[in-house]
Ligand SMILES: CC(=O)N[C@H]1[C@@H](OP(=O)(O)OP(=O)(O)OC[C@H]2O[C@@H](n3ccc(=O)[nH]c3=O)[C@H](O)[C@@H]2O)O[C@H](CO)[C@@H](O)[C@@H]1O[C@H](C)C(=O)N[C@@H](C)C(=O)N[C@H](CCC(=O)O)C(=O)O
């Protein structure tokens with residue numbers, strides 16, 4: 001696929017152009033991929049400035065460069081385009097390069113601290129059940145119908161994202177459900193896409209390593225709604241304090257959902273037990289296989305989305321009751337002596353509290369709760385003491401352990417977690433930084449007959465990142481092995 005550069009840059013604001021038009025057959029933002037026919041985007045990143053690699057991309061024969069600052073050396077035969085924001089330009093060019101696929105799809109994005117993966121996965125399954133061909137873009141995996149394409153990010157970069165959307169369209173997909181992370185909004189990964197709908201689930205603390213303040217984090221999420229077109233719907237959770245703020249400046253058609261506050265789409269929880277939820281959804285009763293109040297919110301959000309996309313209410317309700325939990329989200333495992341483990345991706349204070357409250361609500365009196373939890377390295381450190389305190393507050397025993405330490409010292413992360421433990425709770429907390437040993441200790445030693453072990457933080461992940469090396473690690477596999485040794 002090759003395009004004349006002038007057709008690709010129609011929609012971008014160019015401050016200055018040096019050189020004539022070029023045939024572009026390849027887009028890249030990493031100098032190591034530049035070749036003849038490439039249009040290279042120089043991006044000022046968080047680690048390095050992409051502009052410093054311009055000499056390398058010239059040497060590799062690239063055809064054109066989009067830059068925020070023109071370099072001193074501008075070899076003849078290369079087209080230079082100076083723009084105000086390389087990320088924005090990249091997103092618009094990527095969309096044009098791939099034939100603006102988002103305009104031909106029912107593209108729905110969800111943003112929020114928690115519930116994105118769960119909701120898009122449920123939407124994908126729901127719309128499949130309703131007879132549509134669907135695409136999925138999520139933290140766990142991307143999917144074109146049943147074909148899995150591994151995911152590296154929650155929201156891919158603009159080039160991969162538009163390529164993926166084009167592939168989905170070419171495969172006959174009519175609906176695409178995607179997660180929109182706050183990083184993706186700030187880095188303009190979704191800039192210029194035509195969304196049919198946008199959902200806000202909730203916002204609580206996370207990612208303050210990247211956004212620095214909670215206000216900046218809120219603003220990032222709101223940016224998604226501010227950019228929606230009139231033709232889209234903007235659906236928000238009004239039970240969240242920031243739910244209405246999100247829609248303040250949107251041009252889209254506003255809709256709301258809630259369990260507590262007045263809303264366009266309402267749910268009532270009739271029963272919340274280990275076998276599922278009994279809900280009154282928009283006036284009709286349904287039984288769902290998902291567990292916990294937070295899943296009542298997820299189900300309500302996807303129900304409302306389906307109705308806003310024009311689906312039939314009765315058909316939606318029937319399909320909803322058949323949906324199962326997403327992998328690593330409140331996944332139950334049963335072992336000997338009626339011991340039970342729950343694997344959950346809760347890696348924020350809010351998610352952990354929700355999961356623990358749910359377990360408290362559904363357990364029987366004699367069942368103790370043992371929580372195994374860690375916090376990721378090179379990520380928001382402020383959540384560490386809070387998550388440890390919550391684990392202790394709602395559990396009978398806690399094993400503090402490692403999540404993905406990345407480049408940090410696991411023991412120092414544990415020190416920060418332990419600092420959050422109240423003196424009164426100190427006796428129920430132990431620390432074992434080796435995650436496998438921590439899980440074994442919880443299942444084989446701390447859990448008695450009938451007890452519940454929550455293994456939080458890593459959910460679907462099949463690796464543990466230590467010093468940049470991803471070692472095979474799967475909570476579910478370690479749990480099965482520990483059950484076998486009971
Ligand atoms: C903090 C962050 O979001 N970083 C993303 C960002 O990288 P960066 O700004 O650090 O890039 P950089 O390393 O400074 O490099 C700057 C530029 O120089 C280029 N470069 C660099 C080296 C070289 O030799 N040649 C070259 O051209 C790079 O390709 C880049 O264009 O742009 C990269 C390319 O798109 C991303 O891969 C990278 O994601 C990193 C790996 C990451 O960990 N991101 C996480 C935090 C993330 O995005 N998470 C969100 C949210 C998850 C959630 O909601 O929980 C997600 O959507 O996944």
Ligand SMILES: Nc1ncnc2c1ncn2[C@@H]1O[C@H](COP(=O)(O)OP(=O)(O)OP(=O)(O)O)[C@@H](O)[C@H]1O
Pocket residue numbers: 112113114115116117118119139154179201202294295297298328329330344345346347350351352354355459
């Ligand atoms: N609607 C919700 N409200 C609060 N907590 C939730 C909700 N849905 C799920 N959770 C909890 O949050 C955890 C993460 O859920 P999920 O993976 O769906 O979120 P996410 O927004 O995709 O997270 P990430 O930003 O890491 O991609 C779940 O394992 C569960 O504990």
Ligand SMILES: N[C@H](CCC[C@H](N)C(=O)O)C(=O)O
Pocket residue numbers: 154347375376377379403404457458461
């Ligand atoms: N998308 C989240 C995932 C965190 C998952 C947890 N297991 C960790 O590694 O901290 C992040 O990058 O902050």
Ligand SMILES: [Mg+2]
Pocket residue numbers: 116117118138139140154179
């Ligand atoms: Mg996710």
